[in-house]
Amino acid sequence: MHNPLMKRVPRELLKEWPKYLVVIVFMTFMIGVVSGMYVGHDSMVAAIDSSKAAGNQEDGNFELEKKLTDTQIKEIETGDMADVRDFLLDKGYEEADKKVEEAAASELKKTVKQNIEDAVRAQCQALGVTDETAIQDAVEKAIGENYDAALTEAKKSDEYKKALDDAYEKAHKEVEDKVDEEWDDISEEYDLEDADFVSRPVTLHEHFFHNEEEDYNSDGRKDTTLRLYRSDSEVDKASFNEGRAPESEDEIAIDRMHAANVGVSLGDEITVGGRKFKVVGLLAYVNYMTLHEKNTDLMFDAFGFDVGMVTPEAFEKLPSALHYSYVFQYDKKPADDIEAADFSGDFMKALITRSAVYENDLKDYVPEYLNQAVNFAPSDIEGDTSATGILVYILIAVIAFIFAIMVSNTVEKESAVIGTLRASGYTRSELTRHYMSMPIIVTIIGAVLGNLVGYTLFKDIVVDLYYNSYSLPKYETVWSPSAMVKTTVIPLVLMFFINLFVIRSKLRLSPLKFLRHDLKKTRRQRAVRLPKWSFLARFRLRVVLQNIPDYLVLIFGVILIEVMLCFAFGFPDSLDHYAETAPKMLFTENQYILTDMKDDDGEIITTETPGAERFSSTTLVQQKQTDFSMRGTGGGLSEDITVYGYETNSRYIDMREEMPDGQVYISSAYAKKYGFGKGDRLSLSEKYEKKSYDFTVAGIYGYDGAVAAFMPQDNFNRIFDKDKGDFSGYFSDEKIEDIDNKYVATVITRQDITKVTDQLDHSMGGFMKVFQYVLFILAIVLIYLLTKIIIEKNESSISMAKILGFKNRELSAIYMLPTAVTVIIFTGVSFLIGYAIMAGLFKIFMLSMDGWFRFYISPRGAILSMLFMVAGYLVVSLADFRRIRKIPMDEALKNIE
Amino acid sequence: MAGESTSFLEIRNLKKSFGKGETRQEVLRGMDFSVAKGEFCVLLGPSGSGKSTLLNIIGGIDTPDEGYISINGDKLEEMDEKAITLYRRKHLGYVFQMYNLIPNLNVKENIEVGAYLSDNPLDVDEILDILGLADHRYKYPNQLSGGQQQRVSIGRAVVKNPDILMCDEPTGALDYKTSKEILALIENCNRKYGNTVVMVTHNEAIRRMADHVIRLRDGMVRQNERNIEKIPAAELEW
Incomplete structure (x- = not known):
């Protein structure tokens, strides 16, 4: 015979359908989102993996100053160190x-x-x-x-x-x-005499490129840097989302994401390096899933940077300097990232010795496992997925607690029945199972529906979200057993154990206590004495004291949601704030970094541009504290620091102070990010060498646009073993027109400073809006469930009070005001907590990345984040008022037994 | 004193007190009596005489400070909590003054809640007929009168076919006529199924329908006698 108590479950579901509907819809939504994220993630990872094989992806690349000879290529391919x-x-x-x-x-x-x-x-x-x-x-x-x-x-x-x-x-x-x-x-x-060095034989491929100016709207102004490869490349190939590879000299294929961002479609004409090309293909390069121009960029930039291909003939005619980039592939592949690091370390040593022997400078070296353009998207998807997963588990735990409270209240209400059943011989386990069944069934329904919508609707939303940010290959949905476990088993386990814990402890009492409605575990304590307030105030306080567990869950929920609201409003505010303030602090409109200070004829490169001023710069590395470094967030264990050498009486860098060797000014971004102040010691090292430099911070230079250090040019040249008068490029507020493009390695402009926030805004901005409204709904759900519990628990008291002559309004004030006060006070408190948490998290997040901007929430954002919560409460309070009004007077008499 | 030779339920030197120090109150002060199998036994006494406490201890939902209870030779004090639960499940049926029915189960299902516990339950439909609830079997408790609800609670206890049916003031909340009907039902079950009935009441009149009457006062047995002139419940007057 089935336990007849089980027949209660469907009836309870039907009777209390609004409550369970809210919970089921909420769970379906939450589980659906996670399920969608996991399925989208797994499908995209599968697509990325297969595209890596199909695209013959590199194991790494490096750039040299000069072209290698065939013999040199063969020598490098051995992986041996040169003597x-x-x-x-x-x-x-x-x-x-x-x-x-x-x-x-x-x-x-x-x-x-x-x-x-x-x-x-x-x-x-x-x-x-x-x-x-x-x-x-x-x-x-x-x-x-x-x-x-x-x-x-x-x-x-x-x-x-x-x-x-x-x-x-x-x-x-x-x-x-x-x-x-x-x-x-x-x-x-x-470290060339490393005893652990092992030769890593590789195959090298030429993978030269030009960084050309792209003018996608043909208005004569440079919009984008377009990195162009040859269409016949055998490595790091592209897959075509639309169109095909270029076949004639005036055809070009460019990145799909960039094209979509700037509104270029197939068949459009764009100007590249001064020549017109017809766009015949929109592609995704296997090694450019995110458009990182440099591996050290804080964020990719699918607006200001683009990749593409032209035919070999067109490639030969491109005007800008040719970059001698080589791609290597290990003959024996490393098994994982740890092995890849060993392989790369060995290969880099061999390469450095070769570059020394060939007298050919190594300008860039990026192993695949550290390549942001390859790893950023997958690890971002991974990170989003696990973050959402954790968030959902927290919310499900909250729901589980709400359920536990609901069941506890039912247990209290059914105390006599439980006493009778226990007296009749029902075991504690049977009753525990009975009361557990509802939360478990609701969770199963939520999980099944959630997975259904996850696999269908949400997966597409999630995938679209990523396609809007990344240059991903086409994908097919894959069945993901791990997603099933994470979206079904984990919520069930959470629901099971939280409820088991609460219900078991509730049912631990003897049958006699249940029969006597004596459910306090300890002897009845004397009632708390209240101060001499007005009767109504004391009445209200009694309500709170009587429902402390409910209020605790309510407070926890309010904190959780408000912290998230703080993020949802603060994140876009932070981006706006940075975009607004950082460019104002720019010390120059343009920084032209030259490939060399002398031209092909050995003449020093000069400009007639008014106001142009020589400067020196180099990139050193600041080691990060490893405990702040989070894998998969895009940053490594070290950060590139630009060190500037400025001319005496520079018109761009306003520094009149004499500075002895060994002292530097650091940018305010640098100081804030690493917590450095005047007098602190910095230890910066060369990127590919073991050489390091120690500096003392002479002061902070107010510049938030980059993590940088400044010193006079003479000091710079002395410290970095350069000749007096050597320089790296020009600062200029005006555009420099009289230097041949082929001598210009990079131009850093206003857009380069804000591209981080532009990109973050583009990929997260829309999501944040949705997130704000989701949180609003979440606030409603949570407050609805908890206030419903509180009112239900007090139904007979409310009814009795009505019999005694209390008006609905008075009763609402008694039973609703404490909730209102709690919600409002804790919304304020939680905002402060949220702000502190976000500021801290942001710092950790930024430490793990390269670059810097801080968490900021505008007064408007702050008020709105709190208003959303309070508005959520107001919606619920209308329902609560109705609920109190509808409690009949005979409730007290009917349920007297 | 009644003969103890056929004792099924034995109570020996049972003591129980509540509270500590000055507030300590001795509820049972050494009780001794036995009940024979199949007997209809009434525990009679004014409120505060310890009758409900006694019933709870017999039912295994409360424990004595001293003394013991044995049922069919098994001593309750030697059982752990699980064994006591099993003992209640297999041997006891409970009827309380308040009916304590499950509100979202109908009449038949409430009776099935009892049947589920038993290895050899009685037929639920037969019980419904005997209790006069056949026409109400699909009604929910809140659609029934107090008397009808008490019938259901008797049904829930009897359907297990328990060795002992424990009744704690089963008519305490009912009117005269309904009370008599309920008592007649209990009597009927006792006769038909041979359960031993232990009923706690303060109603003097009810003793007349019992086989065995035990009067309690101040936690002591004041009188323990067999009722020679037992009359049917229907003929009781008060």
């Missing part, structure tokens, strides 16, 4: 030999001539010739006649040979000493 010491020795010997040879030759010439002269003079003296002119003539003549023979003779002499050998030996010894010293430095710098 830098040998190279330095050879180079040193060669130079030394040449010097010795030259010195010896001139010395010998001198000696031979002297010997001839001495012989002639001796002869003249013997013959009595004293006329100096005659002697000179005789000497000249003798040299003319005998020099060659004498020289040859002298060269053969043992004496000369010995002297020469000695000279060589001495010179070589000097070279060896010098090289040893130099080698010690270099090997230490690059």
Whole structure:
């Protein structure tokens, strides 16, 4: 026989349908969102994985100053280190030999001539010739006649040979000493004598590119930097979301995401590097899922940066400097990221030695596992998915507590029945199972419906959200068993254990206590004495005291939601605030960084642009504290710091103070991010070398646009071993027109400073709006459920009070005002908590990323975030008022037993 | 004193007190009596005489401070909580002054709640007929009068076919006529199914329908006698 108590469950569901409907809809929605996120995530990860194989993705890339020869390519492919010491020795010997040879030759010439002269003079003296002119003539003549023979003779002499050998030996010894010293430095710098070094053979591919100016609306102004590759590349291939690869010289294919952002469609004409191209394809490069121009960029920029391809013929004709970028693929693939780090470390060492030996500067090195453009999107999706997952679990836990409270109230209400059932022989477990069944059934319904909408509706919403931000390949929905577990098992487990805990402890009392309605675990305490307030005030306080657990859950819920509201309003505000303030602080409109300070003819590159001023800059690395570094958020363990050297009396960097070597000013962003102040020590290191520099902070320079350090140019050149007067580029408020594009490596403009926030706003802004309204609804649901519990629990008291003559309005004031006060007070308190949490979280988040901006919420945002919560309460209070009004007077009499 | 030779339920030196120190109140002060199998036994006494406490201890939902109870030779004090629950489940039926029915189960289902607990339950439909509830079987408790609800609660207790039917003031909340009907039903069940009935009441008249009457006062047994001139419940007057 089935337990007849189970028949109650469907009836209870039907009777209390509004309450359970709210819970089920809420759970369906929450579980649906997580399910959609997981399914979308798994489907996209599958698509990305298959596109990596199809696109023949790199294991890493590097850029050199010059093109490699075929032999050099073969040598690098072995993965072996070049013998830098040998190279330095050879180079040193060669130079030394040449010097010795030259010195010896001139010395010998001198000696031979002297010997001839001495012989002639001796002869003249013997013959009595004293006329100096005659002697000179005789000497000249003798040299003319005998020099060659004498020289040859002298060269053969043992004496000369010995002297020469000695000279060589001495010179070589000097070279060896010098090289040893130099080698010690270099090997230490690059850790070249690493005993664990293993050769990692690779296959290299040329993957040259041009960074061209793109003008997508043909208004004659540069809109975007477009990185162009050849359409016949065999590695890092693109998949086409629309259209095809270019086939003629005037055709081009560009990134789909960028095209969508700036409104370019197939068939449109765009100007690239001054030439017009027809867009024939919209693509997604396997190594550009996010449009990161540089690997160190805080955020990708699908507006200001673009990638694309042209035919090899068109590629040859592109005007800007060619970047000698090479792609490598390991012959034996690393198994995971940890192994990839080992592989990359070894390969980079080998590469550094090669670049030294080839005298070809390594300008950039990015292994695939650290490549933001490849890893940002998957890890962002991963991060979003787990963050949403955790959020949903917290909300389900809250719902579970609400359920537990509802069940506790039912247990109290049914106390006599439970006593009778226990007295009749029903076990505690049977009753626990019975009371557990409702929350479990509701959760199962929520999970099933949630997964249904997750797999259908929400998955598409989620996927669209990511397609709006990332250049992803096409995908197909995959069945995800892990998503099923996370969206069904975890909510059920949460619901099960929370309710089990509460219900079991509630049912622990003896049957007799249930029969007597004596459900206090401890002996009845004396009633709390209240201050001498008005009767109504004391009545209200009693209501609160009597419902403390309900109010605690309400407070927890209010805090949780308000913290999230603080984020939902503060995040867009922070972006706006940064976008508004950062450009105002820009010290120059444009920073032109040159490929070299001299042009092809060896002339220093100059400009006539008024106000243009030379500056120096280099990039050093600031190590981050590892405990703040969060994998998958885009940043690594270190951050690139731009170090500027400015001219004395610079018109751009307003610094009049004398600064000794070893001191720097740091930007306010730098100071805030790492908490540095005047007098603190900084230790910055070279990116690919072990060399590091120590600086003392001389002061803070008010500039929030970048994490940067400043020093006078002379100090800069001294510290970084440059010649006096060396520089890296020009600051200029006006556009510089008279420097050939091929000498310009990068231009940093106003857009570069705000592209972080532009992009974040684009990909998250819409989502935040939705999030705000979701939270509003959440606030309503939570407050509705809890106030319903409180009122239901007091139904017979309310009814009795009505019999006694209390008016509906008075009763509403008694039973609703405490909730209103609680909600309002804790909304305010939670806002402050939320603000503190968000400011802290933002700092941690920014520490894990490169760059800086702080959490900011505008007064309007702050008020709105609290208003949403209070408005949610107002909606519920209308329903509560109705509920109180509808409680009949006979309720008290009917339920008297 | 009644003969104890056929004792089914034995109560020996039972003591129980509540509270501590000055507020300590001795409710049972050493009770001794036995009830034979199949007997209709009435525990009679004014309020505060300890009759309900006694009934709760017999029912295993309260424990004595001293003394013991044995049912069919099994001592309750030697049982752990699980065993006592099992004992209640298999051997006891309870009827309270308040009916304590489950509001969202209908009449038949409320009786099934009792039947579910038993290994050899009686036929639910038969019980409905005997209790005169056949026509009301699909009604919910709030559609029934007090007397009807008490019938359902008797049905829920009897359907288990318990060895002992414990009744705590079963007519306490009912009017004269309905009370008599309820008493007749209990009597009928006792006769028909042979359950031992232990009924607590303060109503003097009810003793006349019992086989065995135990009077309690101040936590002591004042009188323990067999009723020789037992009359049917229908003939009771008060």
